[in-house]
Amino acid sequence: MSDIHIENLSRRRFLQGSAGLTLGFCLPSIAAAAAGPAATASFEPNAFLRIGADNSVTVISKHLEMGQGTYTGLATILADELDADWQQVRVEGAPADAKRYNNVFWGPAQGTGGSTAMANSWEQMRQAGATGRAMLVSAAAKRWQVGAADIAVRDGVVSHAASGRRASFGELAAEAANEAVPGAVKLKDPKDFRLIGKQAKRKDSAAKTDGSAQFTQDVFLPGMLVAVVAHPPLFGARVKSFDASQAKAIKGVVEVVQIPQGVAVLATDTWSAKKGRDALTVIWDDSAAFKLGSDEILARYKELAKTPGLVAKQTGDTSQAFAGAAKVVSAAFDFPYLAHAAMEPLNCVVRLNADGCEVWNGEQFQTVDQGRVAQVFGLQPAQVKLNMLYAGGSFGRRACTQSDYVLEAAHIVKAIDGRAPVKLVWLREDDMRGGYYRPLFHHALQAALDANGKLVGWTHRLVGQSILTGSPFEKMMVKDGIDHVSVEGASNLPYAIPNLTVDLHTPSDIGVPVLWWRSVGSSHTAYSTEVFLDEVAAAMGKDPLALRLDLLGEHPRHAGVLKLAAAKAGWGKPLKATAGARRGRGIAVHESFNSYVAQVAEVSVRKDGSVKVDRVVCAVDCGTAINPDNIRSQVEGAVGFALSAALSGEITLKAGRVEQGNFDGYPLLRIGEMPVVEVHIVPSTAAPTGIGEPGVPPLAPAVANAIAAATGKHLHRMPFNPAELVA
Numbered sequence: 001m002s003d004i005h006i007e008n009l010s011r012r013r014f015l016q017g018s019a020g021l022t023l024g025f026c027l028p029s030i031a032a033a034a035a036g037p038a039a040t041a042s043f044e045p046n047a048f049l050r051i052g053a054d055n056s057v058t059v060i061s062k063h064l065e066m067g068q069g070t071y072t073g074l075a076t077i078l079a080d081e082l083d084a085d086w087q088q089v090r091v092e093g094a095p096a097d098a099k100r101y102n103n104v105f106w107g108p109a110q111g112t113g114g115s116t117a118m119a120n121s122w123e124q125m126r127q128a129g130a131t132g133r134a135m136l137v138s139a140a141a142k143r144w145q146v147g148a149a150d151i152a153v154r155d156g157v158v159s160h161a162a163s164g165r166r167a168s169f170g171e172l173a174a175e176a177a178n179e180a181v182p183g184a185v186k187l188k189d190p191k192d193f194r195l196i197g198k199q200a201k202r203k204d205s206a207a208k209t210d211g212s213a214q215f216t217q218d219v220f221l222p223g224m225l226v227a228v229v230a231h232p233p234l235f236g237a238r239v240k241s242f243d244a245s246q247a248k249a250i251k252g253v254v255e256v257v258q259i260p261q262g263v264a265v266l267a268t269d270t271w272s273a274k275k276g277r278d279a280l281t282v283i284w285d286d287s288a289a290f291k292l293g294s295d296e297i298l299a300r301y302k303e304l305a306k307t308p309g310l311v312a313k314q315t316g317d318t319s320q321a322f323a324g325a326a327k328v329v330s331a332a333f334d335f336p337y338l339a340h341a342a343m344e345p346l347n348c349v350v351r352l353n354a355d356g357c358e359v360w361n362g363e364q365f366q367t368v369d370q371g372r373v374a375q376v377f378g379l380q381p382a383q384v385k386l387n388m389l390y391a392g393g394s395f396g397r398r399a400c401t402q403s404d405y406v407l408e409a410a411h412i413v414k415a416i417d418g419r420a421p422v423k424l425v426w427l428r429e430d431d432m433r434g435g436y437y438r439p440l441f442h443h444a445l446q447a448a449l450d451a452n453g454k455l456v457g458w459t460h461r462l463v464g465q466s467i468l469t470g471s472p473f474e475k476m477m478v479k480d481g482i483d484h485v486s487v488e489g490a491s492n493l494p495y496a497i498p499n500l501t502v503d504l505h506t507p508s509d510i511g512v513p514v515l516w517w518r519s520v521g522s523s524h525t526a527y528s529t530e531v532f533l534d535e536v537a538a539a540m541g542k543d544p545l546a547l548r549l550d551l552l553g554e555h556p557r558h559a560g561v562l563k564l565a566a567a568k569a570g571w572g573k574p575l576k577a578t579a580g581a582r583r584g585r586g587i588a589v590h591e592s593f594n595s596y597v598a599q600v601a602e603v604s605v606r607k608d609g610s611v612k613v614d615r616v617v618c619a620v621d622c623g624t625a626i627n628p629d630n631i632r633s634q635v636e637g638a639v640g641f642a643l644s645a646a647l648s649g650e651i652t653l654k655a656g657r658v659e660q661g662n663f664d665g666y667p668l669l670r671i672g673e674m675p676v677v678e679v680h681i682v683p684s685t686a687a688p689t690g691i692g693e694p695g696v697p698p699l700a701p702a703v704a705n706a707i708a709a710a711t712g713k714h715l716h717r718m719p720f721n722p723a724e725l726v727a
Helices: 028-035 070-082 117-144 169-176 205-210 270-279 294-304 318-323 366-377 404-415 428-434 522-540 544-551 556-569 628-648 699-711
Strands: 043-046 049-051 057-061 089-093 151-154 157-160 165-168 225-230 238-243 253-259 262-267 281-285 310-315 327-335 347-353 356-361 384-388 422-425 441-449 455-464 499-505 581-592 595-606 611-621 676-681
Touching: 043 117, 043 169, 049 117, 049 169, 057 070, 070 089, 070 117, 117 151, 117 157, 117 165, 117 169, 157 169, 165 169, 225 253, 225 270, 225 404, 238 253, 238 262, 253 270, 253 404, 262 270, 262 404, 294 441, 294 455, 318 441, 318 455, 318 499, 327 522, 347 404, 356 366, 356 404, 366 384, 366 404, 404 422, 441 522, 455 522, 522 544, 522 581, 522 699, 544 556, 544 581, 556 581, 556 595, 556 611, 556 676, 581 699, 595 699, 611 628, 611 699, 628 676, 628 699
Parallel strands: 057 089, 225 422, 356 384, 455 499, 611 676
Antiparallel strands: 043 049, 049 057, 151 157, 157 165, 225 262, 238 281, 253 262, 310 499, 327 441, 347 356, 347 422, 441 455, 581 595, 595 611
16 A cells, blocks of 8 residues: 555544555555556546446546635536446546647646636547547447447446347446447537536535545655745745754754745644744844835835836727817726635645655645656656646646746755655735735726717726746747736727727736736636726716617627526515615626626615625526536526635735735635525527626626615725725
């Protein structure tokens, strides 16, 4: 058996009968070798499917399961085409291998992000399942000497009605493995789906409930040390000197080493490592550090916004439209830095051996991380084995373009010459104060109305850091100086406005590390565009929904979700009065990751300016709904995530230092603050599109528009400031 185990797992497992139970944590390859002939006599028609003689159907997931339901979704697609018994289906994380497991939307790169898991795997997993099915049928036809067309497959059983013969997948596995892989297979008609679109139970729930799910914190290797790192208090600072004498005096501390990212304290357990770090004396060289505060950054951005930026989108002649305007509406919007604040703080296990390096973590960016770790040790990428475990959330944080925490773990192992495997643990404060953030942004918008009150011109200027510049994605996603993710949602505005200009400033001298955050650019562009459009509607004396529908004649999917959400929410009907509160209803719509989401929010604003979001009605068009319940869960979660940012999310800097450290200073939404959420899915047979992120962008503008409907005050800054809403 493997020398990798889960320590004290029984303390967080439910009782397993009357006898005690000890579990080993075995990686799939090790487990297969240890299990003997029954496990090795398997049928593997492609990189995504393995059928064992024991009737097990293992789906290999190239995408990380971090709570978004990827394992269930991918298994559903494959199992439906295979006609497998859902109870016998299990899911296993794929190894790092871009040749077999690349994200087909990204080119030769393996990774999870951009709400692409289902969309890029749809045809791939259907083909994988259908291929396995065809080979099982072919094997049965030869065994029974009957025509393949006369054979049926259902719930993991292959049968021939005329003769009454039946065989399970496991019974046919060895023979199917000898069949030729078909060059082409016939896929199901959507009307014949038996799992897709239905309520297939999640494949990760049981393991996460009984404690057997394998997260990075569950990995313990013989001789393993736990590392906690002292990071510089300012971005760009470096270690000048350090005194480890007091740290080494802490019981359990084994070693203290300097690495490029700071000073690592290695101990026999996390708490001892933390206490050792607390006892360290580090003198930092901050001569090249970034030292501006948030207010100073924003002031610079506002000055930049007074000048033209690089043009991201130009339609018609906006100068002429504004010169002849009867009325001009203007507004500016400010968005803070935001932390990802996932439930599981960052962590990673690295072990160096004679053949290469092995890594265990909630791996989201396989190809990028594999290449960077290989460089640290002077290895070839293929010598770096990545074991993808569950992750307790990410929201983009584990898909770091610089592989920051993974590289940090590798550097620690290198610093001790590989003498022991190392588990790197980031505490909440480490990531909150020294991680990567959603960029701070400033937006300035203007709209031109002609003498007839028609919207004829629109300008949108954005100022903020580029996420992609300097990353492996720069060549692909930065064109003519325009970072695509900075302007998404603004440069592809769906509304029919004849004269439109979108331009962008991306200052390169702001030293705060930035990264994609759930829904990326749309997390701020949807707010500015949708709140501003409500202000334009007010200036026109027009209903916000009616104005949107007037401008969406060429975008039926936007209009479709708008109409559905409005109808389900009772748009136009008076809200029930609440004593001591002003009530309002607001609407917003946005497309992101090729999915369309409209949301109607109902709010109550109290006299002290505090806001209670009572109800959110969502309409979603994301193509084929693979797992409807999972879609609802994702949208409900997105509502909570986005509302948390709208009400309280803000990372601030003072003289270059991040002021927040934990959830006391960066509060997340409490369950009592969660509104009633209704999710309505548009029926579709189109290929599935993203769902992990598209529910985020419309929420804040829908709430802000509802607040404006209740109070007459349009909010131009996030998070919302109750002082602006005092009656």
